[in-house]
Amino acid sequence: MxxxxxxxxxxxxxxxxxxxxxxxxxxxxxxxxxxxxxxxxxxxxxxxxxxxxxxxxxxxxxxxxxxxxxxxxxxxxxxxxxxxxxxxxxxxxxxxxxxxxxxxxxxxxxxxxxxxxxxxxxxxxxxxxxxxxxxxxxxxxxxxxxxxxxxxxxxxxxxxxxxxxxxxxxxxxxxxxxxxxxxxxxxxxxxxxxxxxxxxxxxxxxxxxxxxxxxxxxxxxxxxxxxxxxxxxxxxxxxxxxxxGGLEATAQRSEVATGGEVVLDVAGAQALPGGPAIELVVRRGEVLGITGLLGSGKTELLEQLAGVRPVLAGTISIDGVPFRPAHPVDAIAAGVGFVPEDRARAAELPGWSVADSLTLPDLARYRRGPLLSRRAEDRATADLIRALGVVCSGPRAAIESLSGGNRQKVVVGRWFAAGSRLLILDEPFRGVDIGARADIARLVRGAEAAATVVASSDPEEILEVADRVLVMADGGIVGEVDPRTVDAETLADLMTRAARPQETA
Ligand SMILES: Nc1ncnc2c1ncn2[C@@H]1O[C@H](COP(=O)(O)OP(=O)(O)OP(=O)(O)O)[C@@H](O)[C@H]1O
Ligand SMILES: [Mg+2]
The missing domain is CATH 3.40.50.300 (P-loop containing nucleotide triphosphate hydrolases)
Structure with a gap:
């Protein structure tokens, strides 16, 4: 034809x-x-x-x-x-x-x-x-x-x-x-x-x-x-x-984690000013997915948890300790790892190597006296490059020389090296290929020491990675779905219907 x-x-x-x-x-x-x-x-x-x-x-x-x-x-x-x-x-x-x-x-x-x-x-x-x-x-x-x-x-x-x-x-x-x-x-x-x-x-x-x-x-x-x-x-x-080339692509999960003790407890928070109260709990080893259309408030909520924007209302605690970050550094100090949505702007430092970018949150570990141990850093980086399947010429390759999806893997991967208590990932799969998506999903799901919150506006992705999925619209949580029983098409329809008409226009 x-x-x-x-x-x-x-x-x-x-x-x-x-x-x-x-x-x-x-x-x-x-x-x-x-x-x-x-x-x-x-x-x-x-x-x-x-x-x-x-x-x-x-x-x-x-x-x-x-x-x-x-x-x-x-x-x-x-x-x-x-x-x-x-x-x-x-x-x-x-x-x-x-x-x-x-x-x-x-x-x-x-x-x-x-x-x-x-x-x-x-x-x-x-x-x-x-x-x-x-x-x-x-x-x-x-x-x-x-x-x-x-x-x-x-x-x-x-x-x-x-x-x-x-x-x-x-x-x-x-x-x-x-x-x-x-x-x-x-x-x-x-x-x-x-x-x-x-x-x-x-x-x-x-x-x-x-x-x-x-x-x-x-x-x-x-x-x-x-x-x-x-x-x-x-x-x-x-x-x-x-x-x-014949490798297995899907990260089809067999089980859903119910998690250990409560790590993150959010009560009466607001994603958007004047919005409905948000209550949520995330346990150790659990991956909470948040989805919704643009403007639903996902990013605003995540950024409050990461200290990027001021907490609007309510109380947050991590491991039972009250947490009200005024700055991203407060969040990092409390063991919160954050991958922002706008990675190129917020998380990539031009001129830095893959090694620099991967070990950024965790420099203390590679310090020997006043100097950074390049060898230790390179070794750790090489392990991560392998685990994530990053295509690059080596730990010292400039971040700009990597393809879009590989840059993405580096920015997401750094927090796994840092051993965070709470991982907050905003659209972590953007631009990554199907193989890498499965790799990152496996990594996220395998982070058993941490509680994880993942936001994605892609129904297929969120169902692949999350144990529970919350649907947000207009700053509130309007539904919860079980990834084992809901398919991507149904979830997409749910997201679109939940949003107010003028936002979907
Ligand atoms: N300016 C450059 N300097 C050095 N290497 C480069 C440059 N541009 C691309 N490359 C390399 O060429 C190869 C192909 O990159 P390209 O960006 O075309 O991939 P892609 O298929 O678009 O990947 P993605 O899905 O991640 O966007 C990669 O190995 C990349 O690192
Ligand atoms: Mg490309």
Whole structure:
């Protein structure tokens, strides 16, 4: 069915090396008008690198790119855009100007291309931005600085900008990683609509359920090479097999932990100002899952427990001792490990190595006299790299040289090394591949000395990792489900229905 469609974009034997690393080893693929091509692969498989080559931001070290059958050299994003190729990159923050307004960010490609004239007035920019935002960015203030938006809104700004030029090829590199289920569903509908109008779409995601739902065809990459090609009807199991090369992907749990003594006790807390009272208890060895749409108050609640924002109401105790952190350091001192939602901004230190990043909360352990023992640190890091399956050139690799998902594993992994009493993880699976997701889930579930609170807006993920799942909406807990008896689709519906209509719009 897709065979007779025009090939609008193709990679022919594309290779890419970064020093010692071979990111791509001779990849060939074709993207056809009117189809959604899924690109899947483990963290570090080369998906983003291929995306960058197709969008002119990286040059291949071998092979070439063809646009509508003609060999081209795309030397910049602008040249790719001229050829009708628009890309929404995985690294959202690198693609936005943080202190510029949403409106300015939306018109950036038009400005660069000189399409708004040499010195467009603020009114012109505002009007053009309003046209681009139209009905795609409800609830986003065009005059706000982009840096003041949450991760999900930043992602939505980038997607709206990508759609604005009505490209003939749209490449989306993990566009849904930071979106909640209702926003994901809306994007899926948009993508199918675009394909129906003849746009070629490349769609990258680690959620195979999404791949199966939106893609016509899928190419799986493994270690920089094509490991399989699949046409609809797609089968998630076969995709997983191609991605992991036959390794077991699922962390299917047999039992649910009921836990030991109470570690965390929250009484009468408020996630949002003036919101309903929240009561919860988490026991040692237990993993409490919290889910809900964006704006439900998950992050606000977690951040209060971690000392990142002031406790609004009620009492909290850890191991029976009253706990009211005024600062993240208070929480760390009380044995609370916290992985924030906005990791790139809050938890990654540019220029640091993998070893530095992993041992950050626990420096005292590696001190010998006044100096840090590099060898002890490297040894511990090497163990963690192995346990988490982090793809990198070694403990001293710069954090920026890792693929998105591998950076994620490092930030989550550090707290396991620190031996925390209470682990608080906000969206720990964002951007990690199916194998790593199982690895992290196993790690979280195996943290028997700690009580764990995990927030995720992805129903599949939360059911995989948690012993109990609380559903939040409008700052309150509106339900509790047992992961053994509820499936992802049912939970997604529950989350959407629990939220007030204006928040799901
Ligand atoms: N600028 C760079 N310098 C050095 N190595 C790099 C650079 N960019 C990518 N790599 C390496 O190339 C390989 C492929 O990375 P890429 O980002 O394409 O993976 P990916 O499939 O997009 O992974 P993820 O699912 O984690 O986003 C990885 O081993 C990565 O560490
Ligand atoms: Mg990537």
């Amino acid at each position: 897709t065979e007779d469609r025009t090939v609008v974009l193709a990679a022919r034997g594309v290779g890419k090396r970064f020093g010692e690393t071979t990111a791509l080893a001779g990849v060939s693929l074709e993207v056809r008008a009117g189809e959604v091509l899924g690109l899947v692969g483990a963290n570090g498989a080369g998906k983003s690198t291929l995306t960058k080559i197709l969008s002119g931001t990286e040059a291949p070290t071998s092979g070439h790119v063809e646009v509508r059958g003609r060999r081209v050299r795309l030397a910049s994003a602008e040249q790719a855009r001229e050829a009708g190729i628009e890309t929404v990159h995985q690294d959202v923050d690198a693609a936005l100007v943080p202190d510029a307004s949403v409106a300015e960010n939306l018109v950036l490609p038009l400005l660069v291309a000189g399409r708004l004239g040499r010195f467009p007035s603020r009114r012109r920019i505002r009007a053009e931005a309003a046209r681009i935002a139209a009905d795609r960015l409800p609830g986003v203030d065009l005059d706000a600085a982009v840096e003041d938006l949450g991760v999900s809104d930043r992602q939505r700004v980038l997607i709206a900008r990508g759609l604005a030029t009505a490209p003939s090829v749209l490449v989306l590199d993990e566009p849904t990683a930071a979106l909640s289920v209702d926003e994901q569903r809306a994007l899926h509908a948009t993508v199918r609509e675009l394909a129906a109008q003849g746009t070629a779409v490349v769609f990258i995601t680690h959620h195979l359920g999404e791949t199966v739902a939106v893609c016509d065809r899928v190419v799986a990459l493994r270690d920089g090479a094509v490991a399989g090609e699949f046409a609809a009807p797609l089968d998630a199991k076969r995709l997983a097999h191609a991605i992991l």
